[in-house]
Amino acid sequence: MQDLKQTVNEIRTKHDVESPAELAQQLDPDDHDGWEDHKTWQTAQKNLYLAKAAISFYDAEKVVV
Known part of the structure; x- marks a missing residue:
């Protein structure tokens, strides 16, 4: 997950924008x-979202079980 965040930050800095929409x-x-x-x-943003959702699901499952 850290690699995805780094990728996003590098592109954000490289193009001096705050979002993919702004870059476009x-x-x-x-x-x-x-x-x-x-x-x-x-x-990278989609993968971060999916990773965070998976972690949340995993954490929630541990609480329920």
């Missing part, structure tokens, strides 16, 4: 590297 607004259609960063950022 700044990118030119032919900025292949920028769009690759955008895709990577979105994927």
